[in-house]
Amino acid sequence: MQNRHQIFLQHKNDSLTFPPVNTQHIQADWLAQHNVSLDVLRLDKIHPVVSGNKWFKLKYYLQDAKEHRKTTIATFGGAWSNHIAATAFACREADLKSVGIIRGEKPQWLSATLQFAEGEGMELHFVSRTDYRNKAAIIDSFKQPDWYWVNEGGYGMFGVKGAAGILSFTDAAKYTHIIAAVGTGTMLAGLLRSSKEEQQVIGISSLKGNTALEQQVMQLVGEDALPSRCTIVHDYHFGGYGKVTKELIDFMDTVVKEHALPLDIVYTGKTFFAIKDLVQKEYFAPGSKLLMIHSGGLQGNSSVKP
Numbered sequence: 001m002q003n004r005h006q007i008f009l010q011h012k013n014d015s016l017t018f019p020p021v022n023t024q025h026i027q028a029d030w031l032a033q034h035n036v037s038l039d040v041l042r043l044d045k046i047h048p049v050v051s052g053n054k055w056f057k058l059k060y061y062l063q064d065a066k067e068h069r070k071t072t073i074a075t076f077g078g079a080w081s082n083h084i085a086a087t088a089f090a091c092r093e094a095d096l097k098s099v100g101i102i103r104g105e106k107p108q109w110l111s112a113t114l115q116f117a118e119g120e121g122m123e124l125h126f127v128s129r130t131d132y133r134n135k136a137a138i139i140d141s142f143k144q145p146d147w148y149w150v151n152e153g154g155y156g157m158f159g160v161k162g163a164a165g166i167l168s169f170t171d172a173a174k175y176t177h178i179i180a181a182v183g184t185g186t187m188l189a190g191l192l193r194s195s196k197e198e199q200q201v202i203g204i205s206s207l208k209g210n211t212a213l214e215q216q217v218m219q220l221v222g223e224d225a226l227p228s229r230c231t232i233v234h235d236y237h238f239g240g241y242g243k244v245t246k247e248l249i250d251f252m253d254t255v256v257k258e259h260a261l262p263l264d265i266v267y268t269g270k271t272f273f274a275i276k277d278l279v280q281k282e283y284f285a286p287g288s289k290l291l292m293i294h295s296g297g298l299q300g301n302s303s304v305k306p
């Protein structure tokens, strides 16, 4: 477990410099057979609870809030949201108050994620699933001038700017493909922005049939069309966002055993599965060098009942 104080100091100076991030080389027959190499950028190692990419996505929102002399960050998420956990933690580090608008009625027992968020000082407000859909009305109802609102999942331009810093943690130029899980598309847009023209950027969507995604990423990168070097794959959602199958859980267990690589059920488990499947289907030309972004999310695994 990383020392809290250590993270605190680094965050104060520059939250984009974390020492424990490393790149893990994956050795497997299914890669060797197709002459494809795979490295994993372990952003999950930044912190055991606060997951990888959310740190990056939050950084510039927090900075902007401070510049505008806001006292509080308010944002949205579900009971197992990585974004809620990360926001609560990051705000405490940055001496900001935090408010979480949580989807659904208040349960009798709080999820581990919400207990963690409360422990970090986050004020939780529960909103019915119907009301939750109308974010503008929720924001209106609070009427707090010194609150700074951040979109669900950190979606938006400051999130893209932060995510663009991810690739600086590795020698990114040597890869032909950069592959990451996709929720809102913010991280993917950041990777697109910071990668090279000749690199392919591939997103594996965790949502079922989210056809708005391409549009969302286009808006974030400010293009009329998604560049041809960017592909979003929609075939590995395993039933939809937050849904898991026994096949996926078994696969994740095997990956931990064989590669000492823990994955999360919502995003990175599906992404690693997709990579293996695509390699076996010869999606990647021989000689391809793949970099998978392990975007964290391990805290959400405790939502799975043993």
Ligand SMILES: *Cc1c(COP(=O)(O)O)cnc(C)c1O
Pocket: 051, 053, 054, 082, 083, 153, 181, 182, 183, 184, 185, 186, 187, 188, 264, 267, 268, 295, 296, 297, 298
């Ligand atoms: C939030 C999250 C993502 C998705 O990031 P977006 O920028 O919303 O696409 C991917 N992986 C993990 C682990 C996450 O927590």
